[in-house]
Amino acid sequence: xxxxxxxxxxxxxxxTLEDVIQSCGEFNRFQYINYFFLNFIPVVSxxxxxxxxxxxxxxxxxxxxxxxxxxxxxxDQCQCPLKQWTYDRSIFGHTFTEDxxxxxxxxxxxxxxxxxxxxxxxxxxxxxxxxxxxxxxKMIQILTIGLLLTTSVTQxxxxxxxxxxxxxxxxxxxxQFLSAIDTFSLVFLLLMELTTSRHTxxxxxxxxxxFSVGEMVVTLFAYVSRHWLLxxxxxxxxxxxxxxxxxxxxxxxxxxxxxxxxIQLEHQLRRIAQMNHRPELVWFNQYQKLIAKPxxxxxxxxxxxxxxxxxxxxxxxxxxIGVLAMALYIKISYGLSAMDSINPYxxxxxxxxxxxxxxxxxxxxxxxVAGRKYSLILYTLITAICVVILPFLSLxxxxxxxxMLIIVAQLGKLTISGALSISWIYVPELFPVGIRATVNGLFxxxxxxxAIAAPIIDTSLSExxxxxxxxxxxxxxxxxxxxIFVFLPxxxxxxxxxxxxxxxxxxxxxxxxxTTEYDICS
Numbered sequence: 001x002x003x004x005x006x007x008x009x010x011x012x013x014x015x016t017l018e019d020v021i022q023s024c025g026e027f028n029r030f031q032y033i034n035y036f037f038l039n040f041i042p043v044v045s046x047x048x049x050x051x052x053x054x055x056x057x058x059x060x061x062x063x064x065x066x067x068x069x070x071x072x073x074x075x076d077q078c079q080c081p082l083k084q085w086t087y088d089r090s091i092f093g094h095t096f097t098e099d100x101x102x103x104x105x106x107x108x109x110x111x112x113x114x115x116x117x118x119x120x121x122x123x124x125x126x127x128x129x130x131x132x133x134x135x136x137x138k139m140i141q142i143l144t145i146g147l148l149l150t151t152s153v154t155q156x157x158x159x160x161x162x163x164x165x166x167x168x169x170x171x172x173x174x175x176q177f178l179s180a181i182d183t184f185s186l187v188f189l190l191l192m193e194l195t196t197s198r199h200t201x202x203x204x205x206x207x208x209x210x211f212s213v214g215e216m217v218v219t220l221f222a223y224v225s226r227h228w229l230l231x232x233x234x235x236x237x238x239x240x241x242x243x244x245x246x247x248x249x250x251x252x253x254x255x256x257x258x259x260x261x262x263i264q265l266e267h268q269l270r271r272i273a274q275m276n277h278r279p280e281l282v283w284f285n286q287y288q289k290l291i292a293k294p295x296x297x298x299x300x301x302x303x304x305x306x307x308x309x310x311x312x313x314x315x316x317x318x319x320x321i322g323v324l325a326m327a328l329y330i331k332i333s334y335g336l337s338a339m340d341s342i343n344p345y346x347x348x349x350x351x352x353x354x355x356x357x358x359x360x361x362x363x364x365x366x367x368x369v370a371g372r373k374y375s376l377i378l379y380t381l382i383t384a385i386c387v388v389i390l391p392f393l394s395l396x397x398x399x400x401x402x403x404m405l406i407i408v409a410q411l412g413k414l415t416i417s418g419a420l421s422i423s424w425i426y427v428p429e430l431f432p433v434g435i436r437a438t439v440n441g442l443f444x445x446x447x448x449x450x451a452i453a454a455p456i457i458d459t460s461l462s463e464x465x466x467x468x469x470x471x472x473x474x475x476x477x478x479x480x481x482x483x484i485f486v487f488l489p490x491x492x493x494x495x496x497x498x499x500x501x502x503x504x505x506x507x508x509x510x511x512x513x514x515t516t517e518y519d520i521c522s
Contacts, residue, residue: 023283025276045184046214054222060088093226120180128441193252205363215352258433326450358417371492379419384477386412429491
């Protein structure tokens with residue numbers, strides 16, 4: 001029979017940081033305030049991502065020498081000197097499409113604005129790795145300030161310097177590249193790491209909903225500004241508004257704990273407890289017992305090769321999920337934006353609302369119904385079905401089929417948005433803190449690759465073969481479902497604690513006096 005002392009030891013041995021955070025308040029005033037301000041960054045990210053829709057919009061045009069509208073003609077029929085084109089500003093206002101004459105044989109140049117932005121997002125591989133080294137807070141501060149400075153400088157030069165068009169175009173591409181080096185993925189991760197596993201899905205989906213809010217805000221700004229450069233300045237002004245909060249951005253308790261930075265960890269936990277009105281007596285005793293336990297120092301520098309090899313299959317599968325989910329999202333989204341039967345501003349707003357519904361519904365699904373794994377499978381399966389149905393509905397033109405086409409396309413937008421949201425929450429939960437941001441950066445890198453590849457594939461194929469891609473996408477989606485079902489575990493209510501198989505020699509006992517000394521000094 002176990003003695004009372006043995007039972008206490010067992011309880012202490014099972015004590016986790018999640019238990020301490022729960023005692024400090026896992027979802028209360030501290031989380032509400034910081035989530036409100038942190039989600040301002042995903043709003044800006046959504047605006048930056050959808051800038052190209054309005055900055056280099058498809059607009060109607062015609063040659064001054066002809067009364068015929070050429071906007072629907074083929075490139076080889078566009079016989080007009082470059083300076084003789086006139087453009088319709090009634091819908092989008094003054095776009096960069098007009099300044100660059102990105103029509104007819106020059107139409108492909110418009111895609112550079114979107115492609116360069118996606119390429120810039122690949123830098124998340126570097127920012128994610130540095131986030132594992134120096135912390136989430138510092139990287140968010142560095143990237144946000146850097147984003148504001150670099151975009152402001154390029155826009156000032158474009159606004160006031162006497163430059164020829166090629167230089168201005170180069171500066172716009174540079175601005176797009178720099179704009180992609182934002183903090184969305186790091187903020188997404190930090191939101192999840194400021195609470196316990198019971199609320200990570202809600203925290204992550206708040207960022208996704210905020211991103212879709214950014215789509216609506218940039219639509220409003222585009223409608224008001226009606227100029228491609230003024231729209232850039234409005235987006236930059238919102239980045240500037242987030243700067244004061246950077247001083248108050250909290251660090252991830254999980255990152256501090258995994259790196260044995262106990263003084264800052266205690267300060268962070270005390271800050272959480274005070275804002276959540278939890279007395280020190282409730283949590284501090286648990287915290288002292290937690291840090292007194294011998295445990296490994298897990299950082300990106302100390303992970304063994306054997307430990308990394310353990311996670312390689314999950315890493316590869318996570319990257320496959322990222323590239324395919326984003327490719328499906330882009331394919332469906334581009335298909336919706338190409339529908340000319342709806343006002344473009346209304347179309348974007350409807351799409352953003354549908355996205356939000358997808359994010360919210362997926363959040364409810366993964367927390368109350370099916371968990372991460374089976375929710376991702378369900379949403380991906382429905383998306384695959386929608387992708388297969390869409391080509392059949394577009395073969396014939398009738399009012400009924402048009403309505404059905406829009407409904408199926410919006411349903412696909414909803415489910416792929418939900419699948420993306422689930423994958424952004426699911427993937428980080430598959431890995432320990434020491435490599436979480438690095439792997440998450442790799443995951444986001446492959447989502448960018450999918451965003452680049454999808455439009456290139458669609459524009460390089462003729463209408464005759466374009467429908468074949470839908471079956472390929474659907475087949476890959478089914479393959480992804482099977483791989484997830486067989487190889488990935490469920491992570492619902494799973495702790496964010498480290499689980500690397502480290503040798504006993506790397507276990508470092510920590511004296512309770514480390515924190516009590518800090519407590520006396522403070």
